[in-house]
Amino acid sequence: MKTIFEPFKIKMVEPLSILSTEDRKKVLQESYYNLFNIPAKFVTFDLLTDSGTSAMSSKQWAAMMEGDESYAGSESYIRFSNIIRDLTGMEHVIPTHQGRSAEALLCSALLKPQDRVLGNTQFDTTRANIESNGGVSIDLPSEESKDAHFEFPFKGNVNLKLLKEELSKNSKNIPFFIMTVTNNSIGGQPVSLENIKQTKKLLSEHNIPMFIDAARFAENAYFIKQREEGQKNRSVKNIAQEMFSYADGVLMSAKKDAFANIGGFLAVHNKDLAKEIRNRMVITEGFPTYGGLAGRDLEAIAVGLQEILSEDYLTYRIRSVEYFGKGLESAGFTLVKPFGGHAVYIDASSSLPHVPQKYYPAQSLSVAFYEEMGLRGVEVGSVMFGYLDEKTDQEVYAPKELVRLAMPRRVYTQSHIDYIIECAHEFKPKSDQLPGYKFIEQAKHLRHFTAKFAPIPKESFR
Ligand SMILES: *Cc1c(COP(=O)(O)O)cnc(C)c1O
Numbered sequence: 001m002k003t004i005f006e007p008f009k010i011k012m013v014e015p016l017s018i019l020s021t022e023d024r025k026k027v028l029q030e031s032y033y034n035l036f037n038i039p040a041k042f043v044t045f046d047l048l049t050d051s052g053t054s055a056m057s058s059k060q061w062a063a064m065m066e067g068d069e070s071y072a073g074s075e076s077y078i079r080f081s082n083i084i085r086d087l088t089g090m091e092h093v094i095p096t097h098q099g100r101s102a103e104a105l106l107c108s109a110l111l112k113p114q115d116r117v118l119g120n121t122q123f124d125t126t127r128a129n130i131e132s133n134g135g136v137s138i139d140l141p142s143e144e145s146k147d148a149h150f151e152f153p154f155k156g157n158v159n160l161k162l163l164k165e166e167l168s169k170n171s172k173n174i175p176f177f178i179m180t181v182t183n184n185s186i187g188g189q190p191v192s193l194e195n196i197k198q199t200k201k202l203l204s205e206h207n208i209p210m211f212i213d214a215a216r217f218a219e220n221a222y223f224i225k226q227r228e229e230g231q232k233n234r235s236v237k238n239i240a241q242e243m244f245s246y247a248d249g250v251l252m253s254a255k256k257d258a259f260a261n262i263g264g265f266l267a268v269h270n271k272d273l274a275k276e277i278r279n280r281m282v283i284t285e286g287f288p289t290y291g292g293l294a295g296r297d298l299e300a301i302a303v304g305l306q307e308i309l310s311e312d313y314l315t316y317r318i319r320s321v322e323y324f325g326k327g328l329e330s331a332g333f334t335l336v337k338p339f340g341g342h343a344v345y346i347d348a349s350s351s352l353p354h355v356p357q358k359y360y361p362a363q364s365l366s367v368a369f370y371e372e373m374g375l376r377g378v379e380v381g382s383v384m385f386g387y388l389d390e391k392t393d394q395e396v397y398a399p400k401e402l403v404r405l406a407m408p409r410r411v412y413t414q415s416h417i418d419y420i421i422e423c424a425h426e427f428k429p430k431s432d433q434l435p436g437y438k439f440i441e442q443a444k445h446l447r448h449f450t451a452k453f454a455p456i457p458k459e460s461f462r
Helices: 021-030 058-065 075-088 099-110 124-132 160-169 193-204 217-227 236-245 271-284 295-307 311-330 361-373 414-433
Strands: 092-096 116-119 136-139 177-180 210-213 249-253 264-268 343-347 378-380 387-389 394-396 402-406 436-441 452-456
Touching: 021 361, 058 295, 075 092, 075 236, 075 264, 075 295, 092 099, 092 271, 099 124, 099 249, 099 264, 099 271, 116 160, 124 136, 160 193, 177 193, 193 210, 193 236, 217 236, 217 311, 264 271, 311 343, 311 414, 361 378, 361 402, 361 414, 361 436
Parallel strands: 116 136, 116 177, 177 210, 210 249
Antiparallel strands: 092 264, 249 264, 343 402, 378 402, 387 394, 436 452
8 A cells, every 4th residue: 555654543642833934934043043943842843853752652651650769679670671681682781861871881891092993883972982981983884875875775784894904904902893773874774684793703703792782773673674685574573683692782772762752771791791880880870770760761661662663663664754755855855865764864965056065055955944844854964064173274074965854753644744745845946046054153062053053145155
């Protein structure tokens, strides 16, 4: 069937705020054209992130009432750790208040200055934790991922040839490897089971442990089922269990594929490492059986980790993201291919060819989406990854100018997506009139969060 329907019904609703275009123009002006500065109540479709924005199920809310808030050894921890032990096969389960605290604990326990941490592509917070512990983060993304429009089923893979080279150069100061599934930084692209297996084999020859960053493990397992030879008759859970079977440890932000609004965990085989981490975490996170979370949060995560394995849900999820991408393509926008698991990425350089890179085409497009239809996406281009080089006083630009539209889980319906696609069709023909932008204020680090911008009309481009 062509029609995609949500495999759930709605028991609780939250009204959308719908502003006029005039009001949105005012909001943009007052926010200095930075979408991070816009109060959420002025946004109709908030596709800024899929992190912590999921709708919880009635079962999750019911489980929260069973939250055992005991300081030590709570029943909720026991239920939480049993679910994660069954899924990952890891004996030692440590809750953390979100994904980055699991990263911080792992890095502080294992990293020495100048150590190299390899991975398919480290997520920003992972890289920041590696670097702030004195380490060096090295990405080894697949060759296929370099071409944004090349259709390849597993663009999230590790480049095994480069991995071999890195290991033969010097394998002494590599305390661990991180495999991120799906590969968020290159667009939510999956990693194949074969690639995970081969990576583990190479690492084993040098006794280097492999950790899986499992933020979107279920979306990844579903892609394996769909795209990898010989996998289509297995359950997603069984595939996920095989993925984890090659790992020495798992880190997860529960704000993604666990349908939770907060939380995370670290799970490991090694008893001594678990002990070391538990000793450290009491200083910053709390007692090891709650790790900065309430008992009710542990319950919501435990239920969410079971619900995410529903193949009806995953079929709907992956199909609806693909439908969204195809709709935007049919409106005339150029998108990164294949579409990711949790988001679509619009290539702003080719979608707005009249805006030169120095006037931030992806900023222009993301602002226009808000003005036109109340949709908030995020610029993933030179505003986010470029910077002002202090030595030369020259702007350094990012390799790609993208706008990411991330889909919160179970929040927006197909008719919301249809409406956005219809608006995109209306708006594309006039997008050749859009202005560019310039910074009027920017911070030294992570400038995209707080920067202020002013529009530069097309006529003034030089
Ligand atoms: C979101 C994310 C993290 C960080 O998790 P937080 O819960 O936001 O701290 C780490 N890795 C990946 C791949 C992520 O998507």
